[in-house]
Amino acid sequence: MTPTSTDAVKNNLGEAGARLAQAARDAGTAVKSAASVAGDELKLGRATVKSDLADSAMAGLAAVEEGQAAAKEQYDVLMDKSRDLIDSAADLIRERPIASFGVAFATGWIIAKLARSR
Structure with missing residues (x-):
């Protein structure tokens, strides 16, 4: 028996459907892999950010x-300078009382x- 045009259309549509189903499965796999x-x-990005924040801290x-x-x-x-200033003032007072x-x-x-004028 020779295949008719209807049979050829059915075969082509069946093959197109099978290829479309395979393309959908491949797309699903690609989306799952991408996700x-x-x-x-x-x-990895979250770990890097945490590490950078810890380094910053x-x-x-x-x-x-x-x-x-x-x-x-x-x-x-400052304390050394103030002590020196006090010592210098004390020396001046001793030299010229x-x-x-x-x-x-x-x-005074x-x-x-x-104070009185205000």
Whole structure:
């Protein structure tokens, strides 16, 4: 028996349907693979961001510690300068007690005058 045109159309449509079904299966597989790869990339990206944030926090803590050390150094320098200034003033008072008393008396008198005028 010779195949008729109707049989040929049926065969072609059947093959087209089978190929279309295979294309749908391949598309589904591709989407699943893409989703899996995207999920893996997302996990990797999340881990990278967490690592960067942790490194940033560590650098911030190190900066705070260094800032505390720098502040203590500046405090120590300031305290040394104030001690030197007090020692210098004490030496000046010992060397010239009458002049020191005169300056102190004049300063007190000026402050008292200014306070009374207000």
